[in-house]
Amino acid sequence: MQNNNVRPETMERITTKALADAFIEEQIKEVRAQVGDKKVLLALSGGVDSSVVAALLIKAIGRQLICVHVNHGLMRKDESENVIKLFEDGFDANLVYVDATDRFLDLLAGVSDPEKKRKIIGSEFINVFADEARKLEDVDYLAQGTIYPDILESFKQAEGKKAVKSHYNVGGLPEDLKFELVEPIKLLFKDEVRVVGEALGLPHEMVYRQPFPGPGLGVRCLGAITRDRLHALREADAILREEFAKNGLAGKVWQYFVVIPDIKSVGVKDESRYEGWPAIIRAVNTTDAMSATIEEIPYSLLHHITYRITHEVEGLNRVLLDLTPKPIGTIEWE
Numbered sequence: 001m002q003n004n005n006v007r008p009e010t011m012e013r014i015t016t017k018a019l020a021d022a023f024i025e026e027q028i029k030e031v032r033a034q035v036g037d038k039k040v041l042l043a044l045s046g047g048v049d050s051s052v053v054a055a056l057l058i059k060a061i062g063r064q065l066i067c068v069h070v071n072h073g074l075m076r077k078d079e080s081e082n083v084i085k086l087f088e089d090g091f092d093a094n095l096v097y098v099d100a101t102d103r104f105l106d107l108l109a110g111v112s113d114p115e116k117k118r119k120i121i122g123s124e125f126i127n128v129f130a131d132e133a134r135k136l137e138d139v140d141y142l143a144q145g146t147i148y149p150d151i152l153e154s155f156k157q158a159e160g161k162k163a164v165k166s167h168y169n170v171g172g173l174p175e176d177l178k179f180e181l182v183e184p185i186k187l188l189f190k191d192e193v194r195v196v197g198e199a200l201g202l203p204h205e206m207v208y209r210q211p212f213p214g215p216g217l218g219v220r221c222l223g224a225i226t227r228d229r230l231h232a233l234r235e236a237d238a239i240l241r242e243e244f245a246k247n248g249l250a251g252k253v254w255q256y257f258v259v260i261p262d263i264k265s266v267g268v269k270d271e272s273r274y275e276g277w278p279a280i281i282r283a284v285n286t287t288d289a290m291s292a293t294i295e296e297i298p299y300s301l302l303h304h305i306t307y308r309i310t311h312e313v314e315g316l317n318r319v320l321l322d323l324t325p326k327p328i329g330t331i332e333w334e
């Protein structure tokens, strides 16, 4: 393991499979030397970084790695199922699945302030993960999908620069859980993580998938989250993703998703009054997420998506398009 948090200037950028293979071999040796025959715990969200760490550590130490997948109830449609399937079937992972949907949604009920929501989701994630960690014996190490931009961000925050939103990724476990960290990709940039991920045998679509925030659909189901509106959001988002994939936009647009505000408008369905929420489509392009431009989506596709969302998803009666760049908007609405 590198003890150093600074990327050496001499470190070659990992752009090819051969370079990725060499990096993987080197990390396998380092991880084995670091952990020996001890167990390692990893919060596996299914995002690119934690997935790459899981695949790498399984290669290095097999079932000594215990992956814990926490479903906070704010995942996209079929997401948890897909993570489990990929890692249990494809990698023979030692995986613990925790469905904590009720814990999260009960705590979030009635909470409309965006920062409070983020804090609740972040801290409950740690509580659930810590509960699972305490059930396990002889675990000495915690693996994390820290990547180099996370380290650069923490340098910035140490200099006193304030973040716009309180992002969360795992960290800050309670005092009684003292683990030594294993961070095999902490000196890599995102593009390198993806190259390494593919070299490890992770599917292309998963390695190149769009970013998904830690608090998940929680920051897209605006205001106080209710189960019915969250369900509508999950279904509408699945339709949007399916249509973007079918129409060749999935690999082209950096991030695209649906947001549902807590407002209803009057509509008409089967000749009767039909009150429903609007689905807001957001599709943006960026290189660093600090600023973003709007992707132009063909009107014919927007009409089709609108038809599908309003006809297939219970509770939605309008579709709107968000044309706001960042700045002035942020990418997520909360």
Ligand code: XMP
Pocket: 164, 165, 166, 167, 168, 169, 211, 212, 213, 214, 215, 255, 289, 326, 329, 330, 331, 332, 333, 334
């Ligand atoms: P904003 O909304 O700040 O988002 O323009 C910039 C990028 O960050 C993602 N995002 C998060 N990622 N944990 C994450 O790992 C979070 O809490 C979080 N919140 C926002 C967002 O999806 C966008 O890609």
